[in-house]
Amino acid sequence: MNSLDPRINRLSEKGQITSEEKKKSLDQLETYEVFLQKREGQPFRHEGIVHAPDEELAWIFAKEQFSRRQTCTGLWIAKTENIMVSELTENEESVYDLYEEKYCGEGNKYAIFHMLKRGKQHVYAGTVLANDESSAISCAKAQFSDEQVFNIWVVKEENLLISSEEDKDMWLTVPEKTFREAYAYKASDKIKEYKKRNA
Numbered sequence: 001m002n003s004l005d006p007r008i009n010r011l012s013e014k015g016q017i018t019s020e021e022k023k024k025s026l027d028q029l030e031t032y033e034v035f036l037q038k039r040e041g042q043p044f045r046h047e048g049i050v051h052a053p054d055e056e057l058a059w060i061f062a063k064e065q066f067s068r069r070q071t072c073t074g075l076w077i078a079k080t081e082n083i084m085v086s087e088l089t090e091n092e093e094s095v096y097d098l099y100e101e102k103y104c105g106e107g108n109k110y111a112i113f114h115m116l117k118r119g120k121q122h123v124y125a126g127t128v129l130a131n132d133e134s135s136a137i138s139c140a141k142a143q144f145s146d147e148q149v150f151n152i153w154v155v156k157e158e159n160l161l162i163s164s165e166e167d168k169d170m171w172l173t174v175p176e177k178t179f180r181e182a183y184a185y186k187a188s189d190k191i192k193e194y195k196k197r198n199a
Helices: 006-010 055-066 133-144 166-172 187-197
Strands: 032-038 043-054 074-079 084-086 110-113 125-128 150-154 160-162
Touching: 006 032, 043 055, 043 125, 043 133, 055 160, 074 166, 110 133, 125 133, 150 187
Parallel strands: none
Antiparallel strands: 032 043, 032 074, 074 160, 084 150, 110 125, 110 150
8 A cells, every 4th residue: 555644654563553454353342332221210211321341241340330330210221233223413403304104013022212413312202013114204293293293213022121129129229329429428528527626
């Protein structure tokens, strides 16, 4: 490869990876999307991603990454490749305007997640029964199109790893998680009290 940039030319030297070389299989871990329910009654919200070799480890990584320092009552994960992403709309246009409304009632269960504000995370809206991801959005239009939606994520429910009722025990031991936060120790108050006593 010839380039005016000497750094690019040096890439082909012995021991360097060139752009022509293919990456080895399992060179990188797969990504999983993480959805968290912070409190009972609140919808599940997308929190971020984790990289993991399989679904079970992804769940453990997600729990450690996103629920260790904050309140949590439920956790869902889905492999990124199993999520169908709709178009992204602008201004006053809702993504549902791009789909024809369909009333469905048979097929597979699909979870629908809405982006209600640009730059914000997707929020769980509910499930629909449909034959595929695209028709799931059309089916969802009949149920969930009351507000403007900029983007939709659709995932087949069987592709979601969903926390169980028993899993809640690990989050409910200290519901507010204040023992993890520095302000909960009130260190400055204790220092002031100590100085006052020893003055």
